[in-house]
Amino acid sequence: MSAWRIAAYRPIRPVLFRIDPERIHHASLAALRLSGGSSLGRSLCALASGVSSADAALAPLDLMGLRFRNRIGLGAGFDKDGVAIRGWAALGFGSIELGTVTPRPQAGNHRPRLFRLPRDEALINRMGFNNLGADALARRIEEARPSLPAGFVIGVNIGRNRDGDASDYPAAARMVADVADYLAINVSSPNTRGLRDLQDPGRLLDLLGAVRDEAPRPPILVKLAPDLDAGRLEDVIRALVASPAAGVILSNTTTNHNGLSMGSAAEPGGLSGRPLLTRTLDAIGRARFLARPPFAIIASGGIGSGTDAAAAMEAGANLVQLWTGLIYQGPGLIGDGMMAPS
Numbered sequence: 172m173s174a175w176r177i178a179a180y181r182p183i184r185p186v187l188f189r190i191d192p193e194r195i196h197h198a199s200l201a202a203l204r205l206s207g208g209s210s211l212g213r214s215l216c217a218l219a220s221g222v223s224s225a226d227a228a229l230a231p232l233d234l235m236g237l238r239f240r241n242r243i244g245l246g247a248g249f250d251k252d253g254v255a256i257r258g259w260a261a262l263g264f265g266s267i268e269l270g271t272v273t274p275r276p277q278a279g280n281h282r283p284r285l286f287r288l289p290r291d292e293a294l295i296n297r298m299g300f301n302n303l304g305a306d307a308l309a310r311r312i313e314e315a316r317p318s319l320p321a322g323f324v325i326g327v328n329i330g331r332n333r334d335g336d337a338s339d340y341p342a343a344a345r346m347v348a349d350v351a352d353y354l355a356i357n358v359s360s361p362n363t364r365g366l367r368d369l370q371d372p373g374r375l376l377d378l379l380g381a382v383r384d385e386a387p388r389p390p391i392l393v394k395l396a397p398d399l400d401a402g403r404l405e406d407v408i409r410a411l412v413a414s415p416a417a418g419v420i421l422s423n424t425t426t427n428h429n430g431l432s433m434g435s436a437a438e439p440g441g442l443s444g445r446p447l448l449t450r451t452l453d454a455i456g457r458a459r460f461l462a463r464p465p466f467a468i469i470a471s472g473g474i475g476s477g478t479d480a481a482a483a484m485e486a487g488a489n490l491v492q493l494w495t496g497l498i499y500q501g502p503g504l505i506g507d508g509m510m511a512p513s
């Protein structure tokens with residue numbers, strides 16, 4: 172059981188929250204990288220998440236022609252450059268989505284660019300695709316691959332440089348196509364001007380065709396924004412069902428900051444965490460109504476417990492991804508999510 176792990180994390184959280192969010196993020200990634208490199212470290216990871224390597228492979232899933240050892244994944248943007256791949260496997264995840272990477276490295280926006288909203292169990296970020304570039308990520312994945320367990324799926328989320336255009340997607344896809352198990356096309360981050368315009372069904376189909384030409388092998392997912400109204404979302408899903416896409420990720424962060432407690436709520440950027448859950452479940456339900464299996468639906472947005480994970484699967488998701496929930500509930504959330512009935 173993982174409930175005690177989540178309870179044990181609660182008194183640690185205020186200590187971590189005294190440190191600048193981006194600094195503690197990088198420190199945690201460095202610690203996870205170190206842990207993934209030794210058998211003692213990997214055992215500590217399993218202890219922290221409540222998922223042993225045997226447990227992690229108990230409920231495998233076949234989706235998009237891939238075998239996932241379980242339904243709990245890590246969302247994009249947590250480990251953009253793939254620094255701690257072995258550590259994520261040791262924590263028990265069935266999949267991780269690295270990136271967003273762009274064809275050329277870029278620094279992202281000025282700091283501060285990541286803010287906590289503890290009363291809402293939320294974050295606001297305007298990172299702006301800080302990353303070391305798609306080539307560098309491809310090398311990291313290649314290096315890590317031989318030491319990874321079976322059924323541990325690595326997706327790569329691709330995007331556009333700040334000064335680039337839509338041709339950046341096929342360019343990034345070419346760089347990672349041989350090492351990625353799947354590609355996720357990110358047309359939904361709110362922090363790159365004009366990016367979300369690519370959600371227009373016509374432009375999206377052109378984009379998918381261009382990416383497919385450069386990357387014939389891995390399945391392609393499209394990650395959408397939670398800010399599409401119901402009609403727009405349904406139009407996009409109808410277009411995707413008849414496209415080379417294998418599925419969707421619902422959804423990214425939102426620009427709608429209504430109803431938050433004060434504090435950092437006025438910071439511009441994408442909101443993630445608990446306030447997203449209702450919208451996530453609604454979008455999944457609408458998408459699943461239009462897109463029957465084998466079209467894949469991956470839940471992202473506000474998953475903060477095993478109950479939330481179960482609700483997302485009940486609504487029609489095949490897999491769930493964690494991100495902000497890990498910051499507020501700690502690594503025990505991975506084990507808790509795994510308990511969700513499928």
Ligand SMILES: Cc1cc2nc3c(=O)[nH]c(=O)nc-3n(C[C@H](O)[C@H](O)[C@H](O)COP(=O)(O)O)c2cc1C
Pocket residue numbers: 246247248249251270271285294296298300328357360394422423424442443444445447471472473474492493494495496
């Ligand atoms: C700091 C931060 C950085 C993120 N970076 C990316 C990114 O590079 N690409 C992407 O597709 N999503 C990115 N996301 C969005 C997450 O992958 C996820 O879709 C979103 O946070 C909603 O899930 P959550 O409520 O579980 O956090 C980022 C989220 C956060 C909080």
